Amino acid sequence: MYRFSFFVALISYSTAINAQQIELRLHGCQTKSDKTYFCQLSNLGPIAIPAIEYNVTLAEDGRTFPWAEHRSGQEIAGGLEPGETMDLAIQLPTLPLRANEENVSISVELLPQYLPPPRPPADAPATAKTFANQVEACFNRSTLSSAAANGAIDVNVTGLKIQKVKNYVTDDAAAEQLFQAARRAILVCMSRNGTADVDVSLRFDGSGVHGLPSDY
Incomplete structure (x- = not known):
């Protein structure tokens, strides 16, 4: 069975007119099959999040390169409001047959998020x-x-x-x-x-x- 590791994401978001902080946390992660990694995602920041992107890595201590990497993401229906937690099913990349899964660890890194900009004013020339x-x-x-x-x-x-x-x-x-x-x-x-x-x-x-x- 795989070993687990994951990264807390503290992502700064700024514009020319304001600054906001995106703070997300992955926790409670476990594998229930060799294809899916189940975690909980919590929004600890002050603003709602419409979507997430993440990078999944299967690696082994002592090896120069990881066995597999996969970048993915998903829209969050209804968004993830401040203080909310949701279940997140992460699809795992395929592990090569020559790898020993007992020595393989899973790392999930949340990637920088995007925020929807304000609606453009209607009074443009x-x-x-x-x-x-x-x-x-x-x-x-x-x-x-x-x-x-x-x-x-x-x-x-x-x-x-x-x-x-x-x-x-x-x-x-x-x-x-x-x-x-x-x-x-x-x-x-x-x-x-x-x-x-x-x-x-x-x-x-x-x-x-x-x-x-x-x-x-």
Whole structure:
């Protein structure tokens, strides 16, 4: 039978306008089959969590590399409110036949979470809305990681100058990936439509591209 280990996740989340703390804890973990690892997940922080991502590793002391690794995640129906605990069934990766499961330990690491950003204001200028619709047609989400695709950023566009002004992605690499995808979409749109003379603010999130008030 596998040995168990797991990581408590203390994940900081910050934006340009506020700072929040995400604090999750895995506990009570046990295996009930060679394919599933059952744990309890508690939200010890002050804000609700809409989804989780985690990395599962099967390793053996003394070996340079793990036997198996698997990254996964799931949406949480209804979210996980502050103070709530839920059961979590984690699917285990397949252990090679030459591994001795008596010497193998399971590690579960919770990965940085994303939080849904505020809804975009409805009073964006018509020029920003029009440009957002054009950029939407050029925005390619297929190459984004789940953290980037479910996060959001706000950007200012002044001519060919594109600047990130607010960030709603907790993972730095995912935030940069989303910004570069947004930047490419804007430049492709400008080239395709001949609209280089713009001064707008846009939000890129999981639901699309939105125009924002210029002073947002």
